[in-house]
Amino acid sequence: MAFFQSFGAAGQVTGSCHLLEINDTKILIDCGMFQGEDKDRNEEPFGFDPASIDFLLVTHAHLDHIGRIPLLVKQGFKGEILCTRATFAISRLMLHNAGGLQESTPRPLYTLADVDPALSLFKPYIQYGEPVKLEEGIEVVFQNAGHILGSATLKLTFKEQEGEKSVIFSGDIGQEHRIITSAITPYDSADYLFLESTYGDRMHKNLNISIMEFKTYIEDALRAGSTVLIPSFALERTQEVLYILRQLSLQGKLQGIPVFLDAPLAINVTRTFLNYPSLFSDEINEMMRANINPFDFEELVNTESKDASSRIAGTPGAKIIIAGSGMCEGGRVTHHLLRYLGDENALIVFVGYQVPSTLGYRILHNKKGVEIEGTYVPKNAVVKSVDGFSAHADQDDMLRWVEAIKGLRHIYLIHGDKERQKQLQNVLRSLLHTKVHLTKMGRTITL
Numbered sequence: 001m002a003f004f005q006s007f008g009a010a011g012q013v014t015g016s017c018h019l020l021e022i023n024d025t026k027i028l029i030d031c032g033m034f035q036g037e038d039k040d041r042n043e044e045p046f047g048f049d050p051a052s053i054d055f056l057l058v059t060h061a062h063l064d065h066i067g068r069i070p071l072l073v074k075q076g077f078k079g080e081i082l083c084t085r086a087t088f089a090i091s092r093l094m095l096h097n098a099g100g101l102q103e104s105t106p107r108p109l110y111t112l113a114d115v116d117p118a119l120s121l122f123k124p125y126i127q128y129g130e131p132v133k134l135e136e137g138i139e140v141v142f143q144n145a146g147h148i149l150g151s152a153t154l155k156l157t158f159k160e161q162e163g164e165k166s167v168i169f170s171g172d173i174g175q176e177h178r179i180i181t182s183a184i185t186p187y188d189s190a191d192y193l194f195l196e197s198t199y200g201d202r203m204h205k206n207l208n209i210s211i212m213e214f215k216t217y218i219e220d221a222l223r224a225g226s227t228v229l230i231p232s233f234a235l236e237r238t239q240e241v242l243y244i245l246r247q248l249s250l251q252g253k254l255q256g257i258p259v260f261l262d263a264p265l266a267i268n269v270t271r272t273f274l275n276y277p278s279l280f281s282d283e284i285n286e287m288m289r290a291n292i293n294p295f296d297f298e299e300l301v302n303t304e305s306k307d308a309s310s311r312i313a314g315t316p317g318a319k320i321i322i323a324g325s326g327m328c329e330g331g332r333v334t335h336h337l338l339r340y341l342g343d344e345n346a347l348i349v350f351v352g353y354q355v356p357s358t359l360g361y362r363i364l365h366n367k368k369g370v371e372i373e374g375t376y377v378p379k380n381a382v383v384k385s386v387d388g389f390s391a392h393a394d395q396d397d398m399l400r401w402v403e404a405i406k407g408l409r410h411i412y413l414i415h416g417d418k419e420r421q422k423q424l425q426n427v428l429r430s431l432l433h434t435k436v437h438l439t440k441m442g443r444t445i446t447l
């Protein structure tokens, strides 16, 4: 008998943390941080005893899937943390950064000193497609999720008296076509599926159209001598933006126009990406094998120090600034917004989803202006948003991936808000004639 319980990302999109218990072996899948309006939940107990967990399987290095690992270890977890090499390398950067940010909050969940003990429990030897035995009769395979570099879906197979059972955890899965990462790997069969449903109710705008839109906004602004500010997530989105800007550079459209990557975490993540050429799309893999850095170009300036960052505003003429954080909740983008949101000769381009209540969301939707760190700034800059860069599958991508999995007895929807999940539930039921359920925090499901 196996039992499943969700302790995060059940009816919401952050805080991923799911417990699978198979014959006395306790396996946790992800241990993420709650973000946005759910962030107070981080201070609540996990709902299980961290010391009782044998394995933590990590799908990918986004903070909403790894952000509470140092807390888990601080509270007694001593098991093995399994993930791909790329996920470990990126997690190291993300968790150090998170530890620093936690220290600056009034009630830190953990400090920087808690991060290295957590990292020491990682066993990053997982290769896509190679089964790993966890215990006698329990095996796991990680496959490429096509979401971000190193991301994985998991398939656990376990033996019971009545025979073998299998369960797939989608983690976060990517669009079929991504800009830099290689595409998701399909599965052919399983008994149970726990499926993310972030965008289960919608279709993304075509990726190529979004790339063209993005290039047009930038070219028009640069021709007018404007400053272009791109609030960007450090992980994957920044590298996608750099890859597209590199194309503009090669076409001679950035001549003499500096592109500042003003985000220390993003600079480090970009360097780390270069160590994993085989995980990229064929096109990028080929470039890297020919010793071409797909994220570098003549006009790119990495500004690591605070001094260099503060000097950017003094650079005359047209320029591009890529700065974190992606939703404008802290980070160096703040001082650029204070300078450029009120400037009618500036363009601000959002390249990722903005969660309601974040500063990014308010800048995008407020007509007149916003308050930034206690200062009211009028919205005189041109503000645009490009929709199609999402790292998440849309409904069509999901259906294609799920349809290929034969023999599914039950599908459980995780990682999505309830309204979107209900729509996906209806579509899956009518298409696959399978039992499709929503999950609830803490409720036990018997597999």
Ligand SMILES: [Zn+2]
Binding pocket: 060, 062, 065, 147, 172
């Ligand atoms: Zn993710």
